[in-house]
Amino acid sequence: MNSFxxxxxxLIETTHPGNIGASARAMKNMGFASLYLVSPxxxxxEKAIWRAASADDLVKQAxxxxxxxxxxxxxxxxxxxxxxxxxxxxxxxxxxxxxxxVVAEARxxxxxxxLFGRESRGMKNEELQLCxxxxxxxxxxxxxxxxxxxxxxxxxxxxLCAGLIGDTxxxxxxxxxxxxxxxxxxxxxxAEEVGYxxxxxxxxxxxxxxxxxxxxxxxxxxxxxxxxRIRPDQMEISILRGILSxxxxxxxxxxxxxxxxxxxx
Amino acid sequence: MNSFxxxxxxLIETTHPGNIGASARAMKNMGFASLYLVSPxxxxxEKAIWRAASADDLVKQAxxxxxxxxxxxxxxxxxxxxxxxxxxxxxxxxxxxxxxxVVAEARxxxxxxxLFGRESRGMKNEELQLCxxxxxxxxxxxxxxxxxxxxxxxxxxxxLCAGLIGDTxxxxxxxxxxxxxxxxxxxxxxAEEVGYxxxxxxxxxxxxxxxxxxxxxxxxxxxxxxxxRIRPDQMEISILRGILSxxxxxxxxxxxxxxxxxxxx
Numbered sequence: 001m002n003s004f005x006x007x008x009x010x011l012i013e014t015t016h017p018g019n020i021g022a023s024a025r026a027m028k029n030m031g032f033a034s035l036y037l038v039s040p041x042x043x044x045x046e047k048a049i050w051r052a053a054s055a056d057d058l059v060k061q062a063x064x065x066x067x068x069x070x071x072x073x074x075x076x077x078x079x080x081x082x083x084x085x086x087x088x089x090x091x092x093x094x095x096x097x098x099x100x101x102v103v104a105e106a107r108x109x110x111x112x113x114x115l116f117g118r119e120s121r122g123m124k125n126e127e128l129q130l131c132x133x134x135x136x137x138x139x140x141x142x143x144x145x146x147x148x149x150x151x152x153x154x155x156x157x158x159x160l161c162a163g164l165i166g167d168t169x170x171x172x173x174x175x176x177x178x179x180x181x182x183x184x185x186x187x188x189x190x191a192e193e194v195g196y197x198x199x200x201x202x203x204x205x206x207x208x209x210x211x212x213x214x215x216x217x218x219x220x221x222x223x224x225x226x227x228x229r230i231r232p233d234q235m236e237i238s239i240l241r242g243i244l245s246x247x248x249x250x251x252x253x254x255x256x257x258x259x260x261x262x263x264x265x
Numbered sequence: 266m267n268s269f270x271x272x273x274x275x276l277i278e279t280t281h282p283g284n285i286g287a288s289a290r291a292m293k294n295m296g297f298a299s300l301y302l303v304s305p306x307x308x309x310x311e312k313a314i315w316r317a318a319s320a321d322d323l324v325k326q327a328x329x330x331x332x333x334x335x336x337x338x339x340x341x342x343x344x345x346x347x348x349x350x351x352x353x354x355x356x357x358x359x360x361x362x363x364x365x366x367v368v369a370e371a372r373x374x375x376x377x378x379x380l381f382g383r384e385s386r387g388m389k390n391e392e393l394q395l396c397x398x399x400x401x402x403x404x405x406x407x408x409x410x411x412x413x414x415x416x417x418x419x420x421x422x423x424x425l426c427a428g429l430i431g432d433t434x435x436x437x438x439x440x441x442x443x444x445x446x447x448x449x450x451x452x453x454x455x456a457e458e459v460g461y462x463x464x465x466x467x468x469x470x471x472x473x474x475x476x477x478x479x480x481x482x483x484x485x486x487x488x489x490x491x492x493x494r495i496r497p498d499q500m501e502i503s504i505l506r507g508i509l510s511x512x513x514x515x516x517x518x519x520x521x522x523x524x525x526x527x528x529x530x
Binding site: 003022025026028029030031053054055095096137138139140142143144145146147149150153154157160161164185205208209210219222223226227229230231232235236239242243246247250251253254 | 354
């Protein structure tokens, strides 16, 4: 499946064929299929196939070009990855804004290229000057040299994420997808059901001598806060009340013992 | 430079040493230094050093553990990476919300672990049950099997990005301004303390005949999920264990009754 048929990844003078394969896998994992190779050092090569795993089709179908110009000639948006600040800066994107721009332009049908330079020296100035934008992947200052395929992975990941968002604004994805909103397997308990559970718990804890209403020491306050934080579902409330009933039964079978005794001990 | 001294990356039973090295490089590129390895297949290994490039120091200083529990025992936030939907879901993050949550909690000093499973089979269910959150990296449906180090790269990248936003509010702080990060009155319990509580609870429930290990019917799975969702603080764990001890005592005072009797009834 090619989710981005009009977005190509262009690798320039890649030295290690393993990096070509790993880049192909990263691309296919994120829904990309179109790989261009500008003057690769060693290609075709078995290491590229091996590192590609199930993305070997991308490697076999890669378009090999002899210049960057040839690789991008039909493109309307060209973005170059660059680790360094350039003397004459061009508009700079971060991976996230790069993803958003690629998706926005892909949706209107533009052919788009994202360029990745050599493992050792990145992109040359004259290559960067062919680009509408530069994109800079943030790194630690202590060790900023990303593996080539890792850079491809991050850029493709950000394009995929931007694509998943659809036309809605980006900040909506930051919502935590948790049980309160999506995909839980049981309905949440109602406030009433939780209320009954608290009553039951208080009675049981008093009966076994753990809770003394005359000297409550925040116990029930803390337990209420704890269980309200969970927002239990109905199955969970049912399990918890089952446990309380088992304890009640244990006590009922032992009538000579009572809370006062417990306290004296 | 270690920008995230209290965030550890935990790789579980990694098969290929090259993936350990590539993960270490991905980590160091993003400002991480703390690598834990649970029962790696081949380690130490020259391939791990070679693929790490200038992150060989992380590989050499990696902490090797024999269990996931050991690797996370002092952690207050545990996140597991999972490709699959689980039958009993736990709160799910995407890499972006994962980054935001990790940064928010790292800022208040919590020890944090992000777990990555085996290349072939990911994380086991019982390992995922140790986690407060699962994080799922979006992929193409056609080829969803990410290389391990690529997954580490994406998660570390998102944490770095969330950290770059600085102390200004993230768009999402509404989601994370809760007990886990702000203004709680007690320290959160560590994974080890919660682990002891689960053991105690299971023993007590078995002793009172509520839990039958031979026929568990998801009981402990659901209870673990429930209490992991709470992320109890140390006072709460102490209250809960106090309740279990009171029940244990009640049972001990009544020696002729036992679990079998309960079941017969």
